[in-house]
Amino acid sequence: MKQTARIISIHAADTSGVCSMLYELGGMVVVHDASGCNSTYSTHDEPRWYRQDSMIYISALTEADAILGNDEKLIADVVAAAKDLSPRFIALCGAPVPLLAGTDFPAIAAEVESRTGIPAFGLHTSGMHSYLTGASEALEAVVSRFCTDALPRTDAPSANILGATPLDFSVNGTMESIIEWLNKSGFELVSCMAMGSTLDDIRRASAAHVNLVVSSCGIAAAEYLRKRFGTPWLAGVPIGKSFSGKLASALMTAKETGACALPCAERDASAPGKKLAIPGETVFSGSLAAAIESDFGAPCRVLCPLEAEDRLLAPGDIRIFDEDAASEAFAASSGVIADPMYAPVCPPDVPFHRLPHEAFSGRCYRKESLNLIDRPLPWRF
Amino acid sequence: MLKRLNGQDDMTGAEVAIRDAEFPVPFVSGLEYNAPARGPWNIVHTGMLIPESHQVFACAQGCLRGVILTAAEMIAMDRMSWISVDQNDLFDGSLERNIVDGTAEIIRKLPKKPRALLLFISCVHLFAGCDFEVMLNELRAMFPDIDFIDCYMNPTMRKSGLTPDQLMRRQLYAPFRPCPADKNAVNLIGNDRPTNESSELVHLIHAAGRELRDITLCKTYDEYMRMAKSALNITYLPTAAASGDALEKRLGRKHLYLPLSYDFDEIERNLNSLADALGIAAPDWSGAKQNAVLALEQAKAVVGDTPVEIDYTATPRPVGLALLLAEHGFNVTRVYTDAMIEEERPAFERLRALAPDLLLTATVNVKMRFAGKGVHESGDVLAIGQKAAYFSGTKHFVNIVSGGGMYGFDGVARLARRMIEAATHEQDTEVVIQYKGLGCRSCL
Numbered sequence: 001m002k003q004t005a006r007i008i009s010i011h012a013a014d015t016s017g018v019c020s021m022l023y024e025l026g027g028m029v030v031v032h033d034a035s036g037c038n039s040t041y042s043t044h045d046e047p048r049w050y051r052q053d054s055m056i057y058i059s060a061l062t063e064a065d066a067i068l069g070n071d072e073k074l075i076a077d078v079v080a081a082a083k084d085l086s087p088r089f090i091a092l093c094g095a096p097v098p099l100l101a102g103t104d105f106p107a108i109a110a111e112v113e114s115r116t117g118i119p120a121f122g123l124h125t126s127g128m129h130s131y132l133t134g135a136s137e138a139l140e141a142v143v144s145r146f147c148t149d150a151l152p153r154t155d156a157p158s159a160n161i162l163g164a165t166p167l168d169f170s171v172n173g174t175m176e177s178i179i180e181w182l183n184k185s186g187f188e189l190v191s192c193m194a195m196g197s198t199l200d201d202i203r204r205a206s207a208a209h210v211n212l213v214v215s216s217c218g219i220a221a222a223e224y225l226r227k228r229f230g231t232p233w234l235a236g237v238p239i240g241k242s243f244s245g246k247l248a249s250a251l252m253t254a255k256e257t258g259a260c261a262l263p264c265a266e267r268d269a270s271a272p273g274k275k276l277a278i279p280g281e282t283v284f285s286g287s288l289a290a291a292i293e294s295d296f297g298a299p300c301r302v303l304c305p306l307e308a309e310d311r312l313l314a315p316g317d318i319r320i321f322d323e324d325a326a327s328e329a330f331a332a333s334s335g336v337i338a339d340p341m342y343a344p345v346c347p348p349d350v351p352f353h354r355l356p357h358e359a360f361s362g363r364c365y366r367k368e369s370l371n372l373i374d375r376p377l378p379w380r381f
Numbered sequence: 382m383l384k385r386l387n388g389q390d391d392m393t394g395a396e397v398a399i400r401d402a403e404f405p406v407p408f409v410s411g412l413e414y415n416a417p418a419r420g421p422w423n424i425v426h427t428g429m430l431i432p433e434s435h436q437v438f439a440c441a442q443g444c445l446r447g448v449i450l451t452a453a454e455m456i457a458m459d460r461m462s463w464i465s466v467d468q469n470d471l472f473d474g475s476l477e478r479n480i481v482d483g484t485a486e487i488i489r490k491l492p493k494k495p496r497a498l499l500l501f502i503s504c505v506h507l508f509a510g511c512d513f514e515v516m517l518n519e520l521r522a523m524f525p526d527i528d529f530i531d532c533y534m535n536p537t538m539r540k541s542g543l544t545p546d547q548l549m550r551r552q553l554y555a556p557f558r559p560c561p562a563d564k565n566a567v568n569l570i571g572n573d574r575p576t577n578e579s580s581e582l583v584h585l586i587h588a589a590g591r592e593l594r595d596i597t598l599c600k601t602y603d604e605y606m607r608m609a610k611s612a613l614n615i616t617y618l619p620t621a622a623a624s625g626d627a628l629e630k631r632l633g634r635k636h637l638y639l640p641l642s643y644d645f646d647e648i649e650r651n652l653n654s655l656a657d658a659l660g661i662a663a664p665d666w667s668g669a670k671q672n673a674v675l676a677l678e679q680a681k682a683v684v685g686d687t688p689v690e691i692d693y694t695a696t697p698r699p700v701g702l703a704l705l706l707a708e709h710g711f712n713v714t715r716v717y718t719d720a721m722i723e724e725e726r727p728a729f730e731r732l733r734a735l736a737p738d739l740l741l742t743a744t745v746n747v748k749m750r751f752a753g754k755g756v757h758e759s760g761d762v763l764a765i766g767q768k769a770a771y772f773s774g775t776k777h778f779v780n781i782v783s784g785g786g787m788y789g790f791d792g793v794a795r796l797a798r799r800m801i802e803a804a805t806h807e808q809d810t811e812v813v814i815q816y817k818g819l820g821c822r823s824c825l
Contacts, residue, residue, distance in 0.1 A: 001482065001483055001486045003464055003465045003466075003467060003470075003479065003483065004462075004463070004464050004465075004483040004486055004487060005462060005463050006462045006487050006490045006491065007458050007459065007461075007462065009449050009450065009453060009458075010442055010445045010446055010449055010463065010465065011442070011446075012446055013441070013442040013443030013446055014442075014443070015443050016443070016446070030412060034504065034536035034537040034539065035413070035536045035539070036443070036444055036447055036534075036536055037443050037444075038413070038414075038415045039415050039447060040443065040444075040446050040447030040450075042415045042417060043417070043419055043447070043450075043817065044446065044447065044450045045446070049417050050417045050811055050815070053750055053751055054750075055747070055750065057412040057413055057414055057747055057750075058412065058413050058415070059412060059413075060410065060411075060412070060413045060745075061537055062537065062539070062540050062541070063504075063537050063538045063540070063541045064540070064541070066508070066537060077410075077411040077412050078412065080411055081411060081412045081747045084391075084394075084747060084748060085747060085748075095441070095443055095444075096440075096441040096443070096444070096466070096503075096504065096505045097504050097505060097508060097537050099468065099471075100471060100505060100508050100509065101508075126441070126468060127441040127442060127443030127444065128441045128442055128443070128465075128466065128467055128468050129442065130442070341453065341458070344458070361450070361453065362446075362450045362453070362454075363450075363454075363825065364450065364453050364454060364824050364825070
């Protein structure tokens with residue numbers, strides 16, 4: 001049944017996506033919620049919480065304030081905190097109850113900005129969508145607010161990385177490996193949005209020749225940069241050896257032609273026969289599928305349990321909306337590469353290869369997380 | 382002294398000397414920070430105490446995420462299922478239908494039918510005017526051999542009545558039905574860990590020839606349901622008192638609230654009340670008292686003048702504990718608490734007179750984000766509680782939540798011994814305090 005699960009997990013929500021994307025940028029993020037969103041985020045969705053400070057807070061919304069529409073309490077609290085903490089920007093977003101109450105976050109953000117002089121923006125989260133929608137809107141808001149100047153392109157080929165959060169890439173060296181691969185492929189990094197770069201790095205994004213989108217939550221920002229500065233983007237993660245090489249070539253081609261590309265979806269899973277099933281975020285899963293097909297010739301199919309544009313899916317990839325759909329798809333597969341929390345719905349006779357995804361299982365399997373970037377894959381098919 | 386924030390030498394609003402503090406809320410409410418101390422139990426941990434039960438949460442994705450991963454981390458996903466609420470569900474009238482159909486489907490798919498099913502709804506259901514009773518009645522008709530328990534994850538309503546934690550502890554006993562009382566049995570109600578056998582409270586119950594029943598000791602559903610028969614219900618945590626009241630009202634069972642205390646006179650009064658209720662003569666408590674004092678003296682000899690910091694997750698009465706320790710010569714410098722319960726008022730007044738410079742420090746104030754992880758400027762600290770350990774940055778801490786099952790004079794002596802252990806042994810604070818639900822299994 002749709003929206004129902006007996007035993008599998010659920011992906012991180014949009015509010016966590018916002019917080020994760022903005023974590024390192026020196027802004028203050030306020031989730032308008034009673035308490036649970038911040039606790040869930042900081043416990044399960046944010047591996048940086050203990051060691052790296054960031055101004056992520058909740059508003060501690062109460063029933064009375066929600067019913068009476070006491071937005072002034074939120075505004076006053078945000079303004080007071082901003083005066084104490086001097087953030088670079090302020091992002092406001094909400095959980096389900098503000099959605100029901102019709103809270104107007106862009107209007108509240110405008111009021112906060114007017115009182116503090118600090119750039120502020122409101123986001124349209126509700127706690128009812130996946131982390132990808134929240135992260136996408138948050139990154140687009142930052143980029144459109146701060147990347148306004150058309151800087152001269154760097155002398156050497158250069159790139160931004162868009163869509164990086166620990167929810168998809170953990171904190172296990174994967175992002176460092178992507179940057180290393182980028183450098184090896186002849187590109188300087190201008191900024192990584194948003195792990196390891198500052199807001200000032202991101203402000204220089206227009207100096208890059210090309211944008212590499214490593215998760216679907218980077219596409220909206222990439223589109224903004226394309227429209228405003230003409231920067232081409234392509235979507236893919238340099239997984240495995242041969243697909244990494246293809247992606248490097250595609251990146252150079254994009255720089256030279258100015259054309260966007262979707263190497264993660266340049267596959268075809270529509271042929272009959274059993275395939276390896278790979279559920280997950282589409283850019284990553286599509287890249288993994290392409291890498292496996294390149295390295296082993298094993299046909300793969302991406303199963304998409306999250307919001308994703310159709311263009312990110314290859315022919316034959318399918319959307320799975322619930323536990324039953326996942327189970328049926330697994331049963332029809334030659335094997336499954338997925339987060340361990342999918343294992344209970346995988347038939348015992350279908351080989352299951354564990355690939356932890358923090359956006360699904362949080363910190364449960366963090367110790368098992370894999371770095372697949374630009375190296376031989378750990379499986380044989 | 383804490384390292385100051387962003388170079389600003391200002392913790393105003395986040396800490397205050399007790400002499401200047403207002404009771405019961407010393408700090409102005411505002412945006413809130415969440416410190417990474419995960420030991421306190423949440424409603425999932427508490428609900429799992431019912432043997433042979435299954436939990437179904439119906440709520441939005443963001444809310445589901447926390448409860449599902451709580452179950453996953455405690456290796457109990459086989460006892461947890463969910464139904465997500467989408468935006469459209471709020472407006473198209475399908476909220477109730479989805480929950481009934483989803484729950485029924487989940488039950489049919491379970492390899493074994495649970496004896497009880499805890500069905501949780503959330504803030505949005507209550508805001509949307511969901512009729513929980515209708516849903517439960519339909520499910521009860523479909524599955525008459527399962528006890529359905531209405532449960533609530535409604536933190537938005539935390540200041541409008543019982544908190545979700547109090548509600549959960551109350552609903553933990555909802556399946557109990559009226560039945561003849563068993564005068565030979567006594568329940569401890571609302572705890573999430575067993576009370577130490579050596580406690581005077583347990584001794585008294587046994588001395589009266591009564592059987593002690595406690596959900597934390599139940600292995601089967603039948604064993605748990607036997608608690609309904611016990612003639613006397615005892616609570617000692619403030620968050621459990623409503624459970625005892627509800628059972629008294631619903632089943633007519635006498636409820637005795639004997640609050641966890643660090644005040645020797647109050648401890649004695651509590652124990653004497655229990656003896657009265659059990660119909661036995663109260664023993665002379667001077668030996669037990671003396672043992673507690675001796676243990677405190679031994680702890681003081683080891684801890685010396687090391688600053689002691691206490692937080693509200695360790696015990697519902699951190700101020701009372703601070704007072705006890707200060708009265709016995711400990712250098713108690715700080716209590717982390719955002720608000721105090723009314724029961725703490727006498728201890729607050731006495732501590733204010735005894736140690737006026739002692740600091741009360743908020744835990745959720747936005748400035749506390751930058752105050753943690755060992756930024757004290759001078760020396761080490763002995764912490765009692767995970768948040769005190771985190772904020773002080775110490776490796777020496779007593780790792781307990783909700784009193785740690787230590788009660789009475791025996792509890793004081795045990796706590797003193799735990800302080801010695803903490804003072805003499807280091808722990809990896811970052812690792813230890815991040816395990817969710819202290820005492821539960823963990824996959825981490």
